[in-house]
Amino acid sequence: MSDLADELVQARLPWISxxxxxxxxxxxxxxxxxxxxxxxxxxVRDVGFGTDYRDAVDAALEPDPLAWANRRLDLRNGGWAxxxxxxxxxxxxxxxxxxxxTDQPPTPEGLATVAAAVLPAYARFEPLCLRVDAAxxxxxxxxxxxxxxxxxxxxDQYVVAGQVSSVLALPVPTGVSLRLGEPGPLAxxxxxxxxxxxxxxxxWATPEGAESLADCAAQGLLVEVLVDGxxxxxxxxxxxxxxxxxxxxxxxxxxxxxxxxxxxxxxxxRLLAERFQARPGDVLWGTIHPDNLPSLRQAQSLGREVxxxxxxxxxxxxxxxxxxx
Numbered sequence: 001m002s003d004l005a006d007e008l009v010q011a012r013l014p015w016i017s018x019x020x021x022x023x024x025x026x027x028x029x030x031x032x033x034x035x036x037x038x039x040x041x042x043x044v045r046d047v048g049f050g051t052d053y054r055d056a057v058d059a060a061l062e063p064d065p066l067a068w069a070n071r072r073l074d075l076r077n078g079g080w081a082x083x084x085x086x087x088x089x090x091x092x093x094x095x096x097x098x099x100x101x102t103d104q105p106p107t108p109e110g111l112a113t114v115a116a117a118v119l120p121a122y123a124r125f126e127p128l129c130l131r132v133d134a135a136x137x138x139x140x141x142x143x144x145x146x147x148x149x150x151x152x153x154x155x156d157q158y159v160v161a162g163q164v165s166s167v168l169a170l171p172v173p174t175g176v177s178l179r180l181g182e183p184g185p186l187a188x189x190x191x192x193x194x195x196x197x198x199x200x201x202x203x204w205a206t207p208e209g210a211e212s213l214a215d216c217a218a219q220g221l222l223v224e225v226l227v228d229g230x231x232x233x234x235x236x237x238x239x240x241x242x243x244x245x246x247x248x249x250x251x252x253x254x255x256x257x258x259x260x261x262x263x264x265x266x267x268x269x270r271l272l273a274e275r276f277q278a279r280p281g282d283v284l285w286g287t288i289h290p291d292n293l294p295s296l297r298q299a300q301s302l303g304r305e306v307x308x309x310x311x312x313x314x315x316x317x318x319x320x321x322x323x324x325x
Contacts, residue, residue: 004072005041008082009033011101016244017135019307023163023245023281033244040100043070044082058092062124070100073117079103081114085125088321095127096312096321106134108147115149115315129321130313131156133243137309144313151314154321158296159243161285162304164278170302173267178223178235178275183213186222186234193233193254205292208236208252216251220275225255225268232259235268237276237284243308247283248276253295265294266301 012033021029043049050065062068070084081102088094097118104110111132118130134140137155144153187210194207216222216236225233233255240249250272253265273284284304288295299305314320 002041004044004082005034005038007080007103008037008041008101011103012037012244015101015106015133015135017307019305020161020244023283028246028281029244032241032246036242036244037101040070040082040084043084044072045069057087057090061092067124071121073121075102075104075113075117077113079113081117083118083121085122085127086131094321095125097122097125097127097130099130099132099313106132106140108143108149111144111313112147112149112315115313119315119318128314128319129153130315132311132313133159133308134311135308137306137311140311144311149316151316151318152320153314154312154323155290156310156312156321157287157289158306159285159287159308159310160296160299160304161243161245161247161283161307162299162302164247164273164276164282164284165280166303167270167273167284170270173270175228176264176267176271177226177229178268178271179226180220181217181222181224181234183210183217183222186224186236187213189224190234190252190254193256196257197254205289207254212251221248221272223272223275225259225264227259227264232256232264233268235265235272237269237272239276242285245283245285245307246279246281247285248273248278250284250286263301265298269298269302 009030045066046069047065050069054065054068068085070082073081073083082100084098086096086098099114102114104113141153141155144150190207213222213236216238219238221238222236224231225235234252236252237248237250255264312321
């Protein structure tokens with residue numbers, strides 16, 4: 001592990017929830033964080049990454065690729081932060097600064113110190129806010145909202161997780177079965193289902209395409225959901241580690257309108273978990289928009305809980321991220 005990567009890991013540890021830390025011993029947690037943060041460490045002053053991201057958004061905003069790469073900023077108190085300019089859904093109207101890691105504490109004082117360095121460094125991009133990956137997003141949002149140095153904050157996504165062993169301990173559902181599928185046809189099926197979703201729900205998620213579903217299929221985790229033998233939807237997962245956790249992430253879960261509201265999503269995921277080649281300590285995790293109450297309820301029914309989340313941090317004077325992003 002490089003010196004920078006090691007610094008990132010040590011800085012992230014105080015930002016990891018007690019629940020995640022309870023699932024792993026320190027050596028394994030450090031190893032998993034190192035794996036998570038390796039790419040972000042490599043993006044510091046990386047011209048290739050900066051060029052690719054610049055071109056994906058709009059090169060006219062700033063031609064210098066290093067401005068788009070991750071940066072290690074020195075703070076006024078002698079600390080540091082690794083940061084990067086990002087755009088929500090690559091929308092040039094929604095810039096924010098991602099705080100990858102910092103040696104400052106997850107408190108208003110710590111974030112005010114970070115903001116003092118971030119705002120001048122990224123002034124060219126006119127960011128709406130900062131974003132941090134917090135252990136308790138609701139608690140952090142509450143203390144920020146009570147601090148005059150910050151404007152209204154918000155939660156971008158909750159991170160929810162539960163151990164695979166706990167999911168498999170749930171009763172085996174009846175009437176629901178799974179059938180392996182192919183990426184192309186099921187991607188078309190997914191797109192058609194999303195097209196019939198209420199407009200509001202399309203703000204929370206976008207359909208996975210054939211390329212993403214192919215990764216799931218390669219692991220035997222792309223399936224069609226059947227209810228009493230009738231095709232009802234698609235569920236897919238992939239082995240993916242993140243936020244210091246090892247395990248699997250649900251990439252797609254959608255049901256035809258006729259099958260929604262019947263409590264079928266959780267049974268489908270429960271059956272899919274039987275196909276995981278899980279190791280001890282593996283979890284089933286994912287990110288869920290705070291307004292997506294059906295998905296939050298489904299996650300809770302499988303024993304998954306909020307173990308972290310991304311918080312929009314709005315230093316005084318910035319407009320903040322629009323609620324409907």
